[in-house]
Amino acid sequence: MSRFLSEKFASLAPYVPGEQPRDMKYLKLNTNESPFPPSKKVIEVINADNAAYLRLYPDPTGHDLVEALSEVYKLPAENIYVTGGSDEALYYAFLAYCDEKTPVVFPEVSYGFYPVLADLLGIKAKRIPLREGFRLEPEDYYDAGGTVVIANPNAPTGRAIGLDAIREICRRNENNVVVIDEAYVDFGAESAVRLLPECPNLLVVQTFSKSRCLAGARIGFSAAAPDMIEDLVKLKFSINPYDLTRLSIDAGAAAVRDVEYFDECRGKIISARKYTTEALRATGFEVIDSMTNFLFASPVVMSGEEFYLEMKKRGVLVRYFGTEKTKNYVRITIGAREDMERFCAVASQVVKEAGK
Ligand SMILES: *Cc1c(COP(=O)(O)O)cnc(C)c1O
Numbered sequence: 001m002s003r004f005l006s007e008k009f010a011s012l013a014p015y016v017p018g019e020q021p022r023d024m025k026y027l028k029l030n031t032n033e034s035p036f037p038p039s040k041k042v043i044e045v046i047n048a049d050n051a052a053y054l055r056l057y058p059d060p061t062g063h064d065l066v067e068a069l070s071e072v073y074k075l076p077a078e079n080i081y082v083t084g085g086s087d088e089a090l091y092y093a094f095l096a097y098c099d100e101k102t103p104v105v106f107p108e109v110s111y112g113f114y115p116v117l118a119d120l121l122g123i124k125a126k127r128i129p130l131r132e133g134f135r136l137e138p139e140d141y142y143d144a145g146g147t148v149v150i151a152n153p154n155a156p157t158g159r160a161i162g163l164d165a166i167r168e169i170c171r172r173n174e175n176n177v178v179v180i181d182e183a184y185v186d187f188g189a190e191s192a193v194r195l196l197p198e199c200p201n202l203l204v205v206q207t208f209s210k211s212r213c214l215a216g217a218r219i220g221f222s223a224a225a226p227d228m229i230e231d232l233v234k235l236k237f238s239i240n241p242y243d244l245t246r247l248s249i250d251a252g253a254a255a256v257r258d259v260e261y262f263d264e265c266r267g268k269i270i271s272a273r274k275y276t277t278e279a280l281r282a283t284g285f286e287v288i289d290s291m292t293n294f295l296f297a298s299p300v301v302m303s304g305e306e307f308y309l310e311m312k313k314r315g316v317l318v319r320y321f322g323t324e325k326t327k328n329y330v331r332i333t334i335g336a337r338e339d340m341e342r343f344c345a346v347a348s349q350v351v352k353e354a355g356k
Contacts, residue, residue, distance in 0.1 A: 008122065015116040018319050027339055030317040032294050034213035035335040036265045038251065039258040042214070045250040053246055060241040068253040069221055073193055078226040081233050084243035086183060086207035086220030087113055092235045093203055097177040098123040103146035107136055109325055111151050111181065134288060138165035142172035151181040153189050156321060156331040158290030160189035170199040179203045186211035186266050188291035193223050200225050210293055211266050212255045219244065219252040269293045273334045279344040283351060295332045302354040304330045310350045316343055
């Protein structure tokens with residue numbers, strides 16, 4: 001740290017992203033990316049002709065992408081805005097709807113970026129413990145006394161709540177915003193976008209990084225009532241209006257419109273998830289039923305960290321979280337079927353050796 005850094009950031013602990021090894025020798029199951037390439041329609045628009053336009057600034061409203069989202073989600077364009085990844089959308093949401101008087105309220109075990117954002121912005125964070133088996137109890141969020149942020153399905157647990165529960169959380173917090181982070185919704189949960197007409201305090205955040213095979217393009221979008229979208233766009237235009245590149249806007253629009261490929265990819269993930277869940281359970285793992293493209297699982301005979309280290313030695317990367325509540329678990333991204341067969345074979349060997 002230099003002596004020039006503002007005092008307010010002296011103790012800031014930044015988010016620690018999963019490893020992105022430069023060589024591709026690992027089977028990478030640690031950051032919930034898609035094992036599949038983007039849609040062919042995406043590859044078609046990222047061409048030399050289009051790249052020549054990079055001399056021009058992109059459209060700060062991302063109009064073409066908003067239009068594609070509007071068509072596919074059957075939602076007026078005024079309910080949507082786009083950002084450079086959904087982490088950025090979360091930043092604008094915290095900035096817009098939390099302050100000294102309004103804390104942020106989120107589950108104790110959830111996405112590690114939430115406490116970092118709260119810390120960065122000097123916002124109080126109220127962490128609600130999950131119930132037995134990492135279950136999220138909707139009642140625990142009634143009259144929460146702040147901006148509620150829930151990842152649904154939750155990460156890293158993989159568990160989801162239903163739309164009735166989300167509707168009720170919105171109703172019971174009518175004077176505060178409820179943010180539903182749907183990074184994994186396409187792998188088995190139901191999107192709260194449908195609730196927008198009845199929930200004026202609901203903000204839904206989604207990403208192209210997982211189910212749309214575009215983590216490297218940095219695309220996110222948010223859906224909410226038009227007055228809230230206005231708030232958020234005001235902040236975006238005050239910080240980084242050109243957050244999405246021209247290529248990302250075009251790639252995003254092409255990806256959203258290729259519904260067939262999207263369904264094919266998520267179908268393959270859901271089926272590989274079922275295979276992996278069963279294979280791991282047969283090996284003695286405790287596995288939580290997942291609605292996402294990852295599994296939260298405990299090897300039982302060893303800690304999450306030990307398992308992670310042993311797997312890494314054998315060329316497989318998974319993610320572990322060293323907190324008290326999660327230290328016996330690892331998070332395993334679901335890859336293609338062949339990847340998961342290899343993963344299960346190596347995992348089975350590792351726990352067998354540890355159990356001896
Ligand atoms: C991956 C993830 C995000 C962020 O995705 P971006 O790549 O920034 O769009 C947001 N929330 C959760 C819960 C995630 O797992």
